[in-house]
Amino acid sequence: MIRPGLLLRLVVFTALIAFLAMPDRFAGLLAPLTDNGAPAIYNQGSLVSLTLSHLFTVALATSAATIVAVGLAIFVTRPAGAEFLALSRAAVNIGQTFPPVAVLALSVPAMGFGEGPTRLALFLYGLLPIFENSLVGLSTLPPAVVESASAMGMTGRQRLLKVELPLAMPLIIEGIRLSAVIGLATATIGSTVAAKGLGEVIVAGLQSNNLAFVVQGGVITGILAVLISDGFQILARRTSKRRGASPQASRPATDGQQAPV
Amino acid sequence: MIDLSHLTKVYGDTAVVDDVNMHVEAGTITVIVGTSGSGKSTLLRMVNRLVEPTKGRILVQGRDVLKMPAYELRRSIGYAIQSHGLFPHWTVARNIATVPMLLGWDRKKVAARVEELMELFQLDHAQFAGRYPHELSGGQQQRVGVARAMAAKPALLLMDEPFGALDPIIRGKAQADLKAIQRRTGTTILLVTHDMDEAIHLGDRIAVMDAGQLKQYAPAADILARPADAFVDDLIGTADRPFHYLTLGTLGSAVEPGEADGAPLAASASLYEGLGALLWSGRKAAPVIGDDGAPLGRVSLSGITDRAAQPR
Ligand SMILES: Nc1ncnc2c1ncn2[C@@H]1O[C@H](COP(=O)(O)OP(=O)(O)OP(=O)(O)O)[C@@H](O)[C@H]1O
Numbered sequence: 409m410i411r412p413g414l415l416l417r418l419v420v421f422t423a424l425i426a427f428l429a430m431p432d433r434f435a436g437l438l439a440p441l442t443d444n445g446a447p448a449i450y451n452q453g454s455l456v457s458l459t460l461s462h463l464f465t466v467a468l469a470t471s472a473a474t475i476v477a478v479g480l481a482i483f484v485t486r487p488a489g490a491e492f493l494a495l496s497r498a499a500v501n502i503g504q505t506f507p508p509v510a511v512l513a514l515s516v517p518a519m520g521f522g523e524g525p526t527r528l529a530l531f532l533y534g535l536l537p538i539f540e541n542s543l544v545g546l547s548t549l550p551p552a553v554v555e556s557a558s559a560m561g562m563t564g565r566q567r568l569l570k571v572e573l574p575l576a577m578p579l580i581i582e583g584i585r586l587s588a589v590i591g592l593a594t595a596t597i598g599s600t601v602a603a604k605g606l607g608e609v610i611v612a613g614l615q616s617n618n619l620a621f622v623v624q625g626g627v628i629t630g631i632l633a634v635l636i637s638d639g640f641q642i643l644a645r646r647t648s649k650r651r652g653a654s655p656q657a658s659r660p661a662t663d664g665q666q667a668p669v
Numbered sequence: 670m671i672d673l674s675h676l677t678k679v680y681g682d683t684a685v686v687d688d689v690n691m692h693v694e695a696g697t698i699t700v701i702v703g704t705s706g707s708g709k710s711t712l713l714r715m716v717n718r719l720v721e722p723t724k725g726r727i728l729v730q731g732r733d734v735l736k737m738p739a740y741e742l743r744r745s746i747g748y749a750i751q752s753h754g755l756f757p758h759w760t761v762a763r764n765i766a767t768v769p770m771l772l773g774w775d776r777k778k779v780a781a782r783v784e785e786l787m788e789l790f791q792l793d794h795a796q797f798a799g800r801y802p803h804e805l806s807g808g809q810q811q812r813v814g815v816a817r818a819m820a821a822k823p824a825l826l827l828m829d830e831p832f833g834a835l836d837p838i839i840r841g842k843a844q845a846d847l848k849a850i851q852r853r854t855g856t857t858i859l860l861v862t863h864d865m866d867e868a869i870h871l872g873d874r875i876a877v878m879d880a881g882q883l884k885q886y887a888p889a890a891d892i893l894a895r896p897a898d899a900f901v902d903d904l905i906g907t908a909d910r911p912f913h914y915l916t917l918g919t920l921g922s923a924v925e926p927g928e929a930d931g932a933p934l935a936a937s938a939s940l941y942e943g944l945g946a947l948l949w950s951g952r953k954a955a956p957v958i959g960d961d962g963a964p965l966g967r968v969s970l971s972g973i974t975d976r977a978a979q980p981r
Pocket residue numbers: 680685703704705706707708709710711712863
């Protein structure tokens with residue numbers, strides 16, 4: 409039996425593919441949003457290639473952020489790195505609080521126009537959720553389990569790879585999910601510094617007062633975000649499914665589990 | 670097997686283990702008892718270096734443990750604790766296989782050993798091997814924890830209140846099973862508990878700890894008969910002492926010639942069980958039979974109670 413949620417996602421995904429493959433077929437749908445016979449479908453570049461480069465930029469930035477943030481979280485949860493916890497937190501927090509637009513403005517003189525500044529901005533912006541989640545995941549493991557790993561004669565490295573990381577994985581994946589979703593939305597600002605991406609469509613729409621462009625750029629980005637977020641959630645559930653309730657219980661309230669009012 | 674000399678652990682400015690000297694004979698069960706916070710766990714955990722001693726020396730099988738890499742030492746020593754610490758993301762079989770895999774045994778040998786242990790601990794292989802720890806009862810988890818500790822056939826097994834979380838009936842069975850397995854394998858066991866019954870039931874020797882110091886270290890019968898000081902006396906409990914004492918002897922040791930009516934008692938049962946059976950059936954004596962069912966004579970109420978008096 410196919411669950412309704414899954415069915416809905418399949419429909420949305422198919423619609424997205426159809427739109428990207430044959431956007432002109434959808435022109436009629438978007439035409440009411442245009443004035444004075446302006447084009448309803450973005451015509452200054454291929455939507456497929458803009459979507460792919462948007463995704464590529466996010467994937468690159470999120471992967472780099474994952475490597476750095478998880479690595480840092482591992483480091484500060486080892487005895488040797490414990491004293492760097494506060495420092496790392498501060499650094500990662502600055503990455504998050506510094507507005508991505510400002511990163512773009514500051515990095516263009518050094519890196520030039522194009523994808524570079526966007527990737528840097530997304531990377532810095534994406535560190536915090538991954539770092540914080542990994543940190544929670546690695547530092548809230550059941551003490552008896554971690555101690556058992558040592559008591560059985562695992563070396564520090566074996567304990568990390570065989571026990572700590574697998575057990576922290578659902579939370580780490582949750583962090584990557586947040587980072588990827590935020591990145592997907594934030595990447596649209598890259599078009600202000602000439603990065604190829606879906607932001608280009610939105611900005612073009614704003615400049616020519618063409619609502620149809622804004623809507624198609626925004627909707628494609630939104631659908632990608634939802635689908636990618638779902639993908640990560642399925643992955644996280646898979647990694648936590650087998651070990652009872654514990655990871656669910658220790659998960660920070662990041663996804664819709666609201667506290668009772 | 671184990672030699673502790675001047676073993677000391679200081680936290681802040683209190684010695685939680687204070688200059689302990691102790692020798693544990695190979696192939697025996699030694700039980701450490703004491704009140705909460707007396708340093709039992711700390712003492713135990715220094716043997717496999719989960720806690721680093723402040724001072725003193727630990728020899729295991731003649732080797733100075735402080736001079737070995739910790740991981741190598743720990744692979745040669747079994748360790749089981751109350752909250753079992755099973756790896757939640759691994760199946761029962763994978764959990765039990767932990768140390769053999771770390772030691773690089775080949776797959777066939779590991780699989781055979783896992784099956785052997787599961788049988789030893791009465792866990793049906795077909796039913797339980799593929800289960801995850803959260804799919805087991807507390808008693809089953811505990812057995813898997815002990816099986817995991819014994820997987821690589823360590824000569825020494827450290828246990829910290831291994832049965833503390835079990836209900837009395839399961840606990841009694843787990844203790845009996847452990848004792849039987851220990852007699853069969855000859856494993857040396859160092860076990861921490863704060864249950865005096867458990868200590869007397871399991872321990873070939875009992876070590877009594879108080880405020881970090883080893884107050885008395887002797888066979889159970891000696892501790893009962895001649896407590897070293899008021900603390901040990903207190904720990905045993907005045908009212909329970911004769912009954913504890915009766916758990917140490919068997920009916921076989923109290924057999925006298927003659928006959929008696931009613932259901933026979935087994936010579937291998939403890940004097941304590943014999944006393945209970947006599948009292949409950951309202952008899953003054955009962956026939957005794959050996960393991961093979963042959964009549965050996967009888968035991969009498971007075972014959973048993975005589976053995977509950979403090980030896981002089
Ligand atoms: N890491 C530590 N840092 C500081 N003090 C500690 C530490 N570990 C144990 N202690 C202290 O050492 C003392 C002995 O602790 P230990 O765990 O050995 O007691 P125990 O005899 O096993 O008690 P219980 O029966 O409650 O398990 C306690 O007072 C405890 O607070």
